[in-house]
Amino acid sequence: MAVRNRLPPWHDQIRLANGRELLIRPIRPDDAVPLRAGFSLLKPDEVRQRFLYSVKELTPEMAERLTHPDPKTEFALVAAEPLPPGEAMVGGVARVSxxxxxxxxxxxxxxxxxxxGMGVGRQLMLRLVRWSKGKKLDCLYGDVLEQNQPMLSLSKSLGFRRESTDTPGLVRVVLDL
Structure with missing residues (x-):
């Protein structure tokens, strides 16, 4: 009988279209330093689409908060190199609260x-939806800039509906669970 390499809960190894392997896993406190270092590699538009305003750096306080989610009310994942936390470069972060x-x-x-564009956002979103359903929540939502077409297309493909907001240029996407 063959021995299987089992990954811990919420851990998944994925292969991207370019052949690179990533590990999707819960965020760890040791990810704070690579997150802060990798922040400088992001384009200003990427940061604005996530934070909805310009942010110059991921401060130590922001990194600390992100890497220490409250397990009762929050869940956060990273898509990172398959190396130990603290050593792995992080290419994606997803959080639900x-x-x-x-x-x-x-x-x-x-x-x-x-x-x-390689399916990482979809993989992360599917796990956030699964966690939210496990918590027996009513809905999952996020605020997205109107010009963030990749996120709007992804959310639509997963069954999210669009709602207007009071903020010009911002769309709320909502998934009834």
Missing amino acids: IVPDTRNAEFAILVSHYIA
């Missing part, structure tokens, strides 16, 4: 242009 006193959660995803 339950809105206090509701059965709704808000998501955010950032995928570097180096691996954009």
